[in-house]
Amino acid sequence: MGALYLVALAIALTGMVLLDRRFRLFFWADARRATIVLVVGVVFFLAWDAAGIGLGIFFRGETGFMTGLVIAPELPVEEVFFLTLLCYLTMNAVGAATRMPSGRGARS
Template sequence: MPGAYLLAIVLSAAGILVLDVRLRLIGPRAPAATLAAVGIGTLFFLVWDAAGILTGVFVKGGSDLLLGVDLAPHLPLEEPVFLAFLCYLALVAWAGGERILSRREVPP
């Protein structure tokens, strides 16, 4: 089913966004910083991908789950969406971990 992978990424990102907003982890507290971090991280990983593609390390495999839209050779449309999701997920997980650790009692 073409587009299933992109749909899975978008639905997963929506779930993380709901958790982030509900628990006020990172996005609602610092929206500009969150967008900047996701943007910079995504750009970093896209450069990393470009280096891997140019050296022949990264190649796009065939899959019926992809839309079939390539932004560049071996760079499907889903890749930057996934990288942005990965960066956002890392931020939310970090903020959640910090919250959990801050609520633990410190022994005397």
């Protein structure tokens, strides 16, 4: 049970990839741009986490659902997967929203 959270994040990421592939929302629309945006987003939030940890604001919660592996003090490996999921979900949502009709003139 020590990797349950990581497995759940991996399943959710797989769902994001499948949605992206099916509707060509992010990576399947433009892989180069998507890679840059995703990496910049994850690095930004990791820097945010590092600043919060350095200031004593963020702490790693102990639970039996996590692996216990850390990248840095107070920064669990699951955080990278979570931040990747967060950024991927956001970009898939943006991709979907930009494909929606504006609604103007749709109804009289």
